[in-house]
Amino acid sequence: MIIGVPREIKDHEARVGVTPAGVKALTDAGHKVLVETNAGALSSFPDDEYQNAGAEIVGDAGYCWGKSDMVVKVKEPVEKEYPYFRDGLVLFTYLHLAPIPDLTNKLLDAKVTGIAYETVRDRQNTLPLLTPMSEVAGRMSVQVGASYLEKEKGGRGILLGGVPGVPPAHVTVIGGGVVGTNAARIALGFGAKVTLIDLNLNRLREIDDIFNGRVYTLASNSYNIAHATREADLVIGGVLIPGATAPKIVTREMVSHMKKGAVIVDVAIDQGGCVETAKPTSHSNPSYTVDGVVHYCVTNMPGAVPHTSTLALTNATFPYLMRIASLGAKEALRRDAGLAEGLNTWGGKLTYKGVAESQQREYTAPASVLG
Numbered sequence: 001m002i003i004g005v006p007r008e009i010k011d012h013e014a015r016v017g018v019t020p021a022g023v024k025a026l027t028d029a030g031h032k033v034l035v036e037t038n039a040g041a042l043s044s045f046p047d048d049e050y051q052n053a054g055a056e057i058v059g060d061a062g063y064c065w066g067k068s069d070m071v072v073k074v075k076e077p078v079e080k081e082y083p084y085f086r087d088g089l090v091l092f093t094y095l096h097l098a099p100i101p102d103l104t105n106k107l108l109d110a111k112v113t114g115i116a117y118e119t120v121r122d123r124q125n126t127l128p129l130l131t132p133m134s135e136v137a138g139r140m141s142v143q144v145g146a147s148y149l150e151k152e153k154g155g156r157g158i159l160l161g162g163v164p165g166v167p168p169a170h171v172t173v174i175g176g177g178v179v180g181t182n183a184a185r186i187a188l189g190f191g192a193k194v195t196l197i198d199l200n201l202n203r204l205r206e207i208d209d210i211f212n213g214r215v216y217t218l219a220s221n222s223y224n225i226a227h228a229t230r231e232a233d234l235v236i237g238g239v240l241i242p243g244a245t246a247p248k249i250v251t252r253e254m255v256s257h258m259k260k261g262a263v264i265v266d267v268a269i270d271q272g273g274c275v276e277t278a279k280p281t282s283h284s285n286p287s288y289t290v291d292g293v294v295h296y297c298v299t300n301m302p303g304a305v306p307h308t309s310t311l312a313l314t315n316a317t318f319p320y321l322m323r324i325a326s327l328g329a330k331e332a333l334r335r336d337a338g339l340a341e342g343l344n345t346w347g348g349k350l351t352y353k354g355v356a357e358s359q360q361r362e363y364t365a366p367a368s369v370l371g
Helices: 020-028 047-052 061-066 079-084 101-110 131-148 178-190 201-210 222-231 252-256 267-271 306-327 329-335 353-359 366-370
Strands: 002-005 032-036 056-058 070-072 090-093 113-116 170-174 193-198 216-219 234-237 263-266 287-290 293-296 343-346
Touching: 002 061, 020 032, 020 047, 020 306, 032 047, 032 061, 047 056, 061 079, 070 306, 079 101, 090 306, 101 343, 101 353, 113 329, 131 178, 131 234, 131 263, 131 267, 131 293, 131 306, 170 178, 170 222, 178 193, 178 201, 178 234, 178 267, 193 201, 193 222, 201 216, 216 222, 222 252, 234 267, 263 267, 306 329, 329 366, 343 366
Parallel strands: 002 032, 002 070, 032 056, 070 090, 090 113, 170 193, 170 234, 193 216, 234 263, 263 293
Antiparallel strands: 113 343, 287 293
């Protein structure tokens, strides 16, 4: 198979879909890898490392897409990349289709086989290709939130951990999954007071055990969320319904009652955000203010730490990539039901239920197209 690794062109996206180590493993297995010039440069993987690993360096994105059987990326394609879509192309990347109907249309019209990292499942029914970036984003959310609490960036002028004689900031984490757990861990490390809210009482028990009771846990309901956000200096949104649009857990009214200069970091913004006042931002223009509350809603947060993020991501994605390359997409999807959960588009049909429901489109079960 010919595998293309284009350079990411989303705003300030510096990650890359395959590392030189991955290229070597693919070429050793008899595959050909085309890497666009400088695709890995911002992740500290220069072209000569790819070349030494056996890749062919190509200067044109169109050539990279056009000559490849499968394109491996990090972020969902942006508008400039839509013309590269074609019938039969396998696209293996984060897609996050639910809030992007235009991208869904283009993939369906071109009959692209779209396999989304974020909906692939493993034998434990977890999301192995979403987990590493959720870990990065969860940890980053506190780092970013601490920075935006500084007065210079519009915050309340609060040091997250406080000092002797001055109380620390209060961090409210909404969602007890991978993002929320990692956010709570870093916030505790900073010395903040941390409250975590989740719908699943068993998960709250686990959180209580993990952190030895140092994290305050609350059952998710509108009263508790309103109270916790009103008391918070920093709110971190980490709610996920795999593949579907995130529910608006924090309402506009709740935001209006928050402290002036408080900060919201909505990590769920890739799937539309779990805060009603959240809208996607970029690393170039990362924040805005609503009712005196600073919102940070960058859709590719891990792109700010590309070396760590690329290594963490490709550690997880590469075994699947090798399987698809070796067996072909159809056979790999047939043999692995968890990988088939990642199939979002096939032959002009929408094959992921969460996206179909979010966009009110017709859903086709993957089994019916894979045969």
